[in-house]
Structures are given as structure tokens and as C-alpha cells.
Amino acid sequence: MTAVGDLDVSGALGRLVLRGDIDLLVVPEVQAAVQRAKDQHVTSLEVDLALVDFIDSSGLGVLAQASSEFERLRVVDAPISIVRILEMTGLGDLLLRSDEAG
Amino acid sequence: MATDERPAGLPADALRTLVDLGRLVVSELDLERVMQVVVDAARELTGATAAALLYRADPAGRAFTHVALSGVARATVDPTASAWWEEMTSSASNGRPTIRHDDLDALPGSALGVLAGFTAEHPVRSYLAATVTGPDGDPLGALLLGHPKPGRFEVRHELLLEGIVGYASIGLANAREHRAVRDIAHTLQRALLPTVGFHEGVEVAVRYRPAARRAQVGGDWYDALRLADGRLALTVGDVAGHDVLAAARMGTVRNALSVHVLREVDPGRSLLALEEHLAATGQRGFVTAVQALFDPADASLEIARAGHLAPLVVPAVGAPYFLDGDPAPPIGVGLLRRPPDAVRLQLALGDRVLFFTDGLVEQRRTPTDVRMARLRELVRTLPTTTAEGLCDDVLARFVGADGGDDDVAMLAIRPLNLVPGRGRVSTGAQA
Numbered sequence: 001m002t003a004v005g006d007l008d009v010s011g012a013l014g015r016l017v018l019r020g021d022i023d024l025l026v027v028p029e030v031q032a033a034v035q036r037a038k039d040q041h042v043t044s045l046e047v048d049l050a051l052v053d054f055i056d057s058s059g060l061g062v063l064a065q066a067s068s069e070f071e072r073l074r075v076v077d078a079p080i081s082i083v084r085i086l087e088m089t090g091l092g093d094l095l096l097r098s099d100e101a102g
Numbered sequence: 103m104a105t106d107e108r109p110a111g112l113p114a115d116a117l118r119t120l121v122d123l124g125r126l127v128v129s130e131l132d133l134e135r136v137m138q139v140v141v142d143a144a145r146e147l148t149g150a151t152a153a154a155l156l157y158r159a160d161p162a163g164r165a166f167t168h169v170a171l172s173g174v175a176r177a178t179v180d181p182t183a184s185a186w187w188e189e190m191t192s193s194a195s196n197g198r199p200t201i202r203h204d205d206l207d208a209l210p211g212s213a214l215g216v217l218a219g220f221t222a223e224h225p226v227r228s229y230l231a232a233t234v235t236g237p238d239g240d241p242l243g244a245l246l247l248g249h250p251k252p253g254r255f256e257v258r259h260e261l262l263l264e265g266i267v268g269y270a271s272i273g274l275a276n277a278r279e280h281r282a283v284r285d286i287a288h289t290l291q292r293a294l295l296p297t298v299g300f301h302e303g304v305e306v307a308v309r310y311r312p313a314a315r316r317a318q319v320g321g322d323w324y325d326a327l328r329l330a331d332g333r334l335a336l337t338v339g340d341v342a343g344h345d346v347l348a349a350a351r352m353g354t355v356r357n358a359l360s361v362h363v364l365r366e367v368d369p370g371r372s373l374l375a376l377e378e379h380l381a382a383t384g385q386r387g388f389v390t391a392v393q394a395l396f397d398p399a400d401a402s403l404e405i406a407r408a409g410h411l412a413p414l415v416v417p418a419v420g421a422p423y424f425l426d427g428d429p430a431p432p433i434g435v436g437l438l439r440r441p442p443d444a445v446r447l448q449l450a451l452g453d454r455v456l457f458f459t460d461g462l463v464e465q466r467r468t469p470t471d472v473r474m475a476r477l478r479e480l481v482r483t484l485p486t487t488t489a490e491g492l493c494d495d496v497l498a499r500f501v502g503a504d505g506g507d508d509d510v511a512m513l514a515i516r517p518l519n520l521v522p523g524r525g526r527v528s529t530g531a532q533a
Contacts, residue, residue, distance in 0.1 A: 021466070024343070054466050054467075056464060056507075056508070057340065057342045057388065057390070057460060057464070057508070058342050058343070058388075060388065060432075061342050061387070061388030061432075061435065064388055064409075064431070064432055064435040064437055065386065065388070065435045065436075067435070067436075067437065068435055068436030068437060081469035081470070081471070084469065084470070084471045085469075085470055085471075087428050088411055088412070088428060088429070088470065088471070089390065089409045089410070089411070089429065089432060089460075090390075090407070090408060090409045090410075090428060090429040090430050090431040090432055090437075091409070091431060091432070091437075092428055093431070093437075
């Protein structure tokens with residue numbers, strides 16, 4: 001558990017819950033959590049943004065970077081403003097589509 | 103009771119003032135403000151009537167370059183190095199950082215005021231002074247305190263002064279470092295961002311505003327290239343970060359993209375070529391960019407975007423609007439795999455298009471699309487009709503004097519008249 005996110009791993013599935021402001025200051029913590037997921041052989045990562053207030057370009061960069069490092073990375077439960085940011089910066093494909101929901 | 107008859111004791115809250123001083127000094131990076139804070143606190147804490155803090159930016163120089171005063175006017179302090187400075191530095195190197203004279207009038211044969219750093223215009227009899235040294239022991243300056251009555255300072259004032267001078271050393275050293283870094287950064291920035299020359303038939307305005315309270319550089323950039331056939335390739339981009347490292351990366355990315363633009367011409371293929379270039383050279387890291395191709399022969403504009411916010415189209419007639427559609431993924435993180443689709447705009451003479459980076463609209467407590475809507479609303483009300491005017495007004499009224507958390511780059515374009523292409527058949531204006 002970190003100040004900014006919790007990681008739960010079950011087999012090859014990981015769920016990373018982030019909270020607060022995801023900006024330059026907390027990027028290293030998020031990267032560390034992503035690395036822990038990789039170390040535990042997660043291949044499908046869900047990133048839960050329900051509790052995130054704000055994400056800036058460095059935060060988006062971490063998500064974008066991470067998405068190329070897993071077989072599947074999806075953003076779930078993002079507040080509508082963050083959904084919009086993701087769409088407006090070409091990261092809309094990271095959002096969980098309704099036909100993908102388990 | 104007149105002030106100069108008050109016993110020269112310590113103020114009751116001297117300790118608090120000293121702690122506050124410490125806190126202020128370590129959080130303030132501006133040289134002049136650090137100096138003023140220190141000299142005011144020194145005068146208040148010691149009961150001096152006059153205090154001067156002299157700082158020498160160049161250790162080899164003979165004169166002090168900065169002077170901060172408290173309780174006296176500038177004319178009363180002599181900033182040129184003189185005998186008293188030598189007395190002070192030799193005293194400091196002998197392990198006595200402070201000098202105290204209970205009565206300068208009692209010192210043998212001297213132009214006392216000048217020797218002590220204060221001129222004869224401000225009579226000083228009680229005198230207390232200390233050198234301020236940098237972290238490696240080099241003398242940065244001096245803190246001088248004076249009072250017209252003799253015997254006003256005692257040993258406890260010397261100790262207090264040593265505490266103040268300790269903070270002053272930290273503050274001045276920090277301010278000096280900060281200023282040096284900012285000067286380097288500013289030079290780097292000016293070298294990295296091109297001047298955009300005059301282009302026939304079109305007005306192109308560019309602006310760069312660094313993030314507030316940081317180094318004067320960042321990862322945002324603009325570019326305008328004239329192709330051999332007369333078309334203009336325009337770029338606005340953002341390498342994540344707003345420090346010197348981001349600026350350095352930006353230089354690399356900007357140059358790489360311009361090479362690909364000259365080769366590929368097509369905006370979408372240029373952006374994909376940049377992605378492949380960064381991947382091949384192992385340069386990972388989030389980059390967003392909008393690449394546009396303007397044809398002055400028919401005022402058409404092709405726009406491709408990778409991870410970048412939509413530009414604002416400002417027609418000469420009608421309301422401004424953001425370009426429709428979501429961009430392709432950003433560059434540099436392994437997500438862009440095919441050329442971003444280009445949108446083709448047919449501009450009329452006098453229309454404007456504003457490209458910008460997210461620093462313009464990103465604000466912690468306000469969603470970006472709300473900020474963008476406000477930008478559109480502001481632009482709708484602006485009376486200016488030029489690209490330069492648009493940039494100036496948006497910077498002045500939307501960003502404000504203090505700047506934001508992120509740096510901002512802007513490029514605005516306004517077709518003025520049609521210019522025939524060189525060696526090309528124009529596609530012609532479309533209805």
C-alpha cells in the first residue's frame with residue numbers, strides 16, 4: 001500500500017487503485033506499483049481511477065507507458081472529467097469498453 | 103520615552119523572529135527578497151537604527167553588487183570595498199566572525215563612518231558587523247548594524263548576529279545558485295526555440311511561456327518550416343515535464359520531427375516517423391504533438407494530432423470552435439502504430455487557427471474541457487483580428503500574469519492572401 005495506490009494481484013490479473021492527484025510528484029510511486037505488478041507476472045492490469053481527483057500529463061504518461069508493458073491494461077471507474085482527458089489525449093482506447101467488462 | 107533612550111535589550115519575541123527568519127530565508131529564492139528579509143530582521147532583533155546587508159555577486163569584484171538597507175537611505179552606505187572590508191575578512195578568517203565597537207568615536211584617527219561601511223552622513227557610534235560567507239567559506243558579503251549612541255550592543259547581540267548571518271549565508275547561497283540555474287535555463291530556452299520568420303501570405307504568431315516559479319524552460323515547443331514548394335509545416339508539441347531535462351529532450355524531439363517533416367511532408371506520416379525514430383533510438387517518454395500543413399496557394403490546412411488537444415479555429419465570421427474528433431495516441435510510449443488521420447480545413451482569408459499545449463488549459467481544480475470551453479468563450483469576445491493579437495490577449499487574460507503549473511506554447515496562423523505554389527498545381531479552394 002502506498003500513499004497513492006493499492007495493488008491487488010490474483011493470478012495474472014492485477015487491480016491498481018489510485019487516489020488523489022496523479023501528478024509529477026507521485027509518478028515514481030505509480031511506476032513502482034506498476035513494476036510490482038510486472039514482478040508478480042500480471043498480464044492484465046485494471047487501473048481504478050474512481051478516487052482520483054486530478055491527473056496531469058506526467059500521470060497520463062505513466063498510464064500510457066504501462067499500457068505497452070502488459071498484454072492488457074484498462075482504466076476503470078474513471079470520473080467523467082478523467083474519461084474526457086483520456087479521450088482528448090488519444091488514450092480513449094485504454095478505457096474499459098462495455099463489451100470487455102467481465 | 104524616545105526610541106534612542108530605550109534600553110538596548112532583546113525584543114521579547116526575538117526567538118520567534120529568528121525562527122520565522124529561518125523559515126522565510128530557506129523558502130525564498132529571490133536574491134533581493136532574501137536580502138531585505140534578513141536586513142529588516144537584523145535591525146529589529148538587535149535594536150539597531152541602521153542596518154545594511156552588502157552582497158558581492160562576483161567574488162573577484164571590488165564592489166558589492168547588491169545592497170539591502172533597513173532604517174537608512176542608500177546614500178549612507180559605501181558599497182565599495184575598503185579598509186573595513188579587509189578588517190572584517192581578516193577578522194573572520196581568524197575565527198572572529200563578528201566585530202563590535204562600542205564607540206567608533208573612540209577609535210584612533212579614522213574617517214570612521216567610511217571605514218565602518220556607513221558614510222559620515224549617518225553618524226554611527228555603536229557598531230556591529232559580521233561577514234556572510236558561502237558554504238565553501240568564501241566571503242559573500244557583510245551585515246552591518248549601527249546606532250548613533252555608544253554602547254548599544256553587547257555580547258548577546260553578537261551571538262544574535264551570528265545566528266542571523268548563518269541564515270543569511272544559506273539564503274544568499276541558495277539565491278545565487280537559483281539565479282545561476284535560471285540564467286543557464288533561459289539561455290538554453292532561447293537557443294532551443296526558433297524565431298519564426300516572415301512568411302508570405304500568412305501571419306504566423308508564436309509564444310512560449312514557462313511554468314511559473316520554475317526554471318525558465320520546459321518541454322513545450324513550436325516550429326514553422328517552409329517547404330521547397332512554398333507550403334508551411336507547423337508544429338506545436340509537448341515533451342512531458344517543465345525543467346531543464348524536459349527542455350533538452352524537447353530539443354532532440356523537435357529536431358527529429360523537423361527532419362521527418364521535411365522528408366514525409368504528410369502530417370500523419372511525419373508523426374508516425376517520429377514515433378519510430380524515438381523507439382529506434384531508445385528514447386521513451388510521453389510526447390504529444392499537432393502537426394499541420396498549410397498551403398498558401400489555397401489557404402487549406404491539414405492537421406494531424408498525436409495525443410494533443412484540438413486546436414481552436416477562429417473564423418473571421420462566426421463563432422470559434424475546437425477541431426472535432428479525438429486524436430491518435432501520444433508518441434513515445436509504444437501506442438502509436440499507424441499514421442494519425444489528418445483533418446482538412448478550408449480556411450478563408452482572415453480566419454485564424456490557434457494551436458496550443460495543455461499548459462494553457464490544464465488546471466488542478468477545473469476539468470480541462472471546462473477550461474477549453476472558457477477559452478473558446480473568451481476568444482469569442484476578443485476584438486483583435488490578428489494572430490499576434492490573439493496570442494497576446496489569450497496569454498494576458500487566460501493565463502494571467504503569474505502563469506500556471508505547466509509551460510505553455512502557442513502558435514496562431516492567419517491567411518492574408520493567396521500565394522501561388524512553386525512548381526505545384528494548386529488543388530484549388532473547395533466550396
